[in-house]
Amino acid sequence: MRALTYHGKKDVRVDTHPDPGIVNPRDAIIKITATAICGSDLHLYDGVIPGLMAGDILGHEFMGEVVETGPGSTLKKGQRVVVPFTISCGSCFFCEKQQYSACDNSNPVEKREMSETLYGQPMSGLFGYSHMTGGYPGGQAEYVRVPFSDVGPIVIENDDLEDEKVLFLSDILPTGWMAAENAAIEGGDTVAVWGAGPVGLFAAQSAKVMNAERVIVIDHHPHRLELAKGLGCETLNFREVDVREALLEMTGGIGPDAVIDAVGMEAHGFAIDNMLDVAKQTVGIGADRASALKQALLACRKGGRVSIPGVYGGMTDKFPLGALMEKGLKIGTGQTHVQRFTHLLLGLIEEGKIDTTFLISHRLPLEEAPDGYYNFRNYQNEWTKVVLKPGT
Amino acid sequence: MKAPKPRTALAIGAAAIGLLALARSSARDAPAATGDAPGRTARRERFGRYRVVGKTVTVAKPSRAELFDFWRDFTNLPAFMENLNAVRPLSEGRWEWEIVAPGETSVTVVTEIASERAGELIAWRSVEGSRIDTEGRVAFRDAPGGRGTQVELVVAYVPPAGQAGVAIAKLLQREPAQQARRDLRRFKALMETGEIPTSDNRIETEKA
Numbered sequence: 305m306r307a308l309t310y311h312g313k314k315d316v317r318v319d320t321h322p323d324p325g326i327v328n329p330r331d332a333i334i335k336i337t338a339t340a341i342c343g344s345d346l347h348l349y350d351g352v353i354p355g356l357m358a359g360d361i362l363g364h365e366f367m368g369e370v371v372e373t374g375p376g377s378t379l380k381k382g383q384r385v386v387v388p389f390t391i392s393c394g395s396c397f398f399c400e401k402q403q404y405s406a407c408d409n410s411n412p413v414e415k416r417e418m419s420e421t422l423y424g425q426p427m428s429g430l431f432g433y434s435h436m437t438g439g440y441p442g443g444q445a446e447y448v449r450v451p452f453s454d455v456g457p458i459v460i461e462n463d464d465l466e467d468e469k470v471l472f473l474s475d476i477l478p479t480g481w482m483a484a485e486n487a488a489i490e491g492g493d494t495v496a497v498w499g500a501g502p503v504g505l506f507a508a509q510s511a512k513v514m515n516a517e518r519v520i521v522i523d524h525h526p527h528r529l530e531l532a533k534g535l536g537c538e539t540l541n542f543r544e545v546d547v548r549e550a551l552l553e554m555t556g557g558i559g560p561d562a563v564i565d566a567v568g569m570e571a572h573g574f575a576i577d578n579m580l581d582v583a584k585q586t587v588g589i590g591a592d593r594a595s596a597l598k599q600a601l602l603a604c605r606k607g608g609r610v611s612i613p614g615v616y617g618g619m620t621d622k623f624p625l626g627a628l629m630e631k632g633l634k635i636g637t638g639q640t641h642v643q644r645f646t647h648l649l650l651g652l653i654e655e656g657k658i659d660t661t662f663l664i665s666h667r668l669p670l671e672e673a674p675d676g677y678y679n680f681r682n683y684q685n686e687w688t689k690v691v692l693k694p695g696t
Numbered sequence: 697m698k699a700p701k702p703r704t705a706l707a708i709g710a711a712a713i714g715l716l717a718l719a720r721s722s723a724r725d726a727p728a729a730t731g732d733a734p735g736r737t738a739r740r741e742r743f744g745r746y747r748v749v750g751k752t753v754t755v756a757k758p759s760r761a762e763l764f765d766f767w768r769d770f771t772n773l774p775a776f777m778e779n780l781n782a783v784r785p786l787s788e789g790r791w792e793w794e795i796v797a798p799g800e801t802s803v804t805v806v807t808e809i810a811s812e813r814a815g816e817l818i819a820w821r822s823v824e825g826s827r828i829d830t831e832g833r834v835a836f837r838d839a840p841g842g843r844g845t846q847v848e849l850v851v852a853y854v855p856p857a858g859q860a861g862v863a864i865a866k867l868l869q870r871e872p873a874q875q876a877r878r879d880l881r882r883f884k885a886l887m888e889t890g891e892i893p894t895s896d897n898r899i900e901t902e903k904a
């Protein structure tokens with residue numbers, strides 16, 4: 305099969321790989337019909353995620369048709385499914401609590417120890433996202449092997465729903481939704497969202513659905529801010545205004561009730577003992593990248609809520625811990641428990657309460673995926689979301 | 697369905713022993729002055745020439761009795777113990793463990809049951825005169841809060857080349873502490889999910 309393959313920093317190519325097959329009883333093989341490039345794929349592209357190896361197949365937002373099933377799968381050949389980017393066994397302590405992204409089993413034992421060293425506990429398995437999260441081949445490919453296929457994939461029975469309407473159930477829509485949930489929004493709330501990328505925009509949209517009175521989105525790309533306006537949000541361009549001052553004034557001197565950091569920061573080092581050195585070497589960049597969260601903590605009103613869907617992997621300096629404690633802020637964060645939200649969100653899509661297609665700026669055949677990566681990274685204002693279509 | 701066995705198994709006996717666990721004297725696992733913590737977590741080794749490693753996992757399902765029964769049939773162990781090719785019952789309650797060794801060969805060790813309490817504990821040790829001096833013990837107890845069963849695996853062994861042997865084994869990813877930890881986690885996955893997760897995209901046969 306053909307698949308988007310990592311070769312090195314800023315070097316991805318479409319290569320030929322052996323087709324995947326059923327390995328474990330609960331597996332299914334999916335023929336991909338649509339798959340997207342995620343903002344977090346750009347961290348891989350930039351070569352800053354540890355544990356990625358040349359030859360790895362990328363991609364964790366995908367959907368398609370079931371073509372093969374193991375004896376323990378509940379899927380049937382021919383079904384259309386969207387596959388969550390988190391791999392979850394469905395039977396461990398965490399999956400039973402619907403904390404799917406904390407699954408205790410999906411990351412193979414010999415791979416999980418890297419993250420255990422770093423975080424104290426091991427992370428679960430993810431598709432196409434380095435060997436730290438299992439080294440599972442991803443979905444920017446013609447076919448993908450889906451472990452625990454009786455737990456993850458959601459079957460799309462309504463043929464009138466085209467791929468583009470449901471594809472984002474795989475990651476960014478549930479991620480935006482969980483970000484809004486973590487902000488514990490109450491009627492009348494003002495919510496500020498840092499980052500008008502896909503997750504920030506979907507978080508803003510979700511906050512609206514959850515009856516936030518005002519949503520203020522902060523970015524610097526004019527086109528992305530236009531998309532936020534289209535969702536009924538107010539916008540701030542951080543290149544043009546003092547964000548904290550503006551938020552304070554816009555909220556009558558109180559500050560936003562909830563703040564959402566949809567920007568995040570990449571891990572810059574991996575081994576625990578060199579991480580601090582790496583942080584010091586890159587202190588300019590590191591500080592800049594953490595600035596969204598720091599700004600959000602300072603902007604948030606007393607007793608407010610802080611939601612962090614943005615990805616962080618390492619450590620940070622000069623964290624405003626005092627603002628967190630003295631103002632009594634509550635924090636919610638984590639990788640998305642995708643399986644918890646897919647049915648709810650599919651319902652909202654079918655009812656027309658949530659639309660995700662506004663985000664898609666470019667549609668490309670799989671073979672042109674490397675151009676997609678290049679442009680998505682370098683022309684963020686116009687390239688807001690790339691959908692790849694294998695077989696076209 | 698188990699992941700293919702690595703081909704680079706280490707030569708030194710320590711490797712082999714990883715999964716053979718230990719149990720002879722409980723004194724070996726319970727030195728003083730560690731509070732309620734297991735003795736093996738002490739910052740200083742206190743077991744003489746034996747090295748003691750171990751790990752605890754919580755297994756949500758099936759029941760404690762079923763977990764015990766699965767383990768008690770030692771022929772099941774190669775399903776989740778990476779270094780084991782096979783375990784065969786011998787007469788008089790003895791078992792022959794065939795352990796992966798370098799160069800596609802294997803080493804066999806004969807063990808006997810040292811003690812056993814149904815549903816709670818199985819301990820075994822290498823018989824007198826074995827090439828490898830090792831003991832192992834697995835304990836099953838109810839986890840608090842109805843979370844299932846805490847399964848604790850403890851292995852004691854005499855490193856064939858002392859501390860240097862331990863260091864080499866670690867480099868080769870065949871150090872018994874690693875093996876015990878990984879084997880126990882594979883056991884948990886197999887019990888909870890019916891399979892051992894792997895990111896292999898196809899079953900490895902000959903080079904496809």
